[in-house]
Amino acid sequence: MNQPAVIVNTARPSPRVRKSRQLETGGMWHDMVWRPGRRQRVRLLYRIEGPADAPVVLAAGGISADRRVDQWWADLYGEGRALDPSRQRILSIDWLGQRWPDESTVTTAQQAQALLAVLDHLGIQRLPLFVGASYGAMVGLAFAAICPERLGRLLAISGAHCPHPMAVARRMIQRDIIRLGVSAGEERLGITLARALALTTYRPASLFGERFQHAEPAGILHQLDGYFQAQGRRLVGRFDAERYLSLSESLDRHQVDPARVRCPVTLVGVRSDELVPVEQLQTLQQALPQAELRVIQSAYGHDAFLKEVDFFSQLLAGLVAAEVSA
Structure with missing residues (x-):
């Protein structure tokens, strides 16, 4: 199996005493604006785990992922791992998946608005780090375009500003x-x-x-x-x-203006990814105000974020040290 070609900073946050770890799995009702002047009440489901005084890291995956990030990203989640609920508050949500009354689909911008509603509900003013992979990376870009002031850094893995034809x-x-x-x-x-x-x-x-x-x-x-x-x-x-x-x-109707994404962005592309080609991410990097692109070799294509555990553990550890523990 090919190994990732990029080695990143493996520094970990220095230990500090935090409050005891807490798990909250809940939901809230929200009046979602699905069209100008039109609202619909929707149920937003979330999961957040970690000490109450710890900084929040959001983790979002593909369309089949949900709030159980401890299950679909189990290799990176847990005490002593990159997504460590003993040192960070790890937030994840269920995607909205219904159609609106006019039969239109939920957009990535509306998923980002739903996430904002969850943050407001939980009293979270700012996300130091948004970790998005696949569809989650697209929603992350939409979130960064809507409210860059509420985001420290976006890690966008195998997701671009628009879908490839x-x-x-x-x-x-x-x-x-x-x-x-x-x-x-x-x-x-x-x-x-x-x-x-x-x-x-x-x-x-x-x-x-x-x-x-x-x-x-x-x-x-x-x-x-x-x-x-x-x-x-x-x-x-x-x-x-x-x-x-x-x-x-929703994947196919995704569109974000890169110029509106004014927070720092780390893009990750995979050479063997046939859904989000590296060339598309290179174009996105050039259009973003503050962006770096890391390209890896992997035998797993679009699923590399689930399989290249060593690479993403190192990458996340470095970003957590820089953004979350700063």
């Missing part, structure tokens, strides 16, 4: 598969097939070749079918068609 094309096909499934009375099958297609875009062909090697073609078919069915079952248990369609379309 090839990524849009692939997601359009996924949505059509789901709609066909719904129209045929096979919603769960439609979601499973769309998820299977999505998985082939998250990781490069070379990784599939390594994982599913078999002497006989029938063996490869059997392995792939089992893999896709298992992944589909996991998603169907949490997603219905409306949520999948809404968040998928």
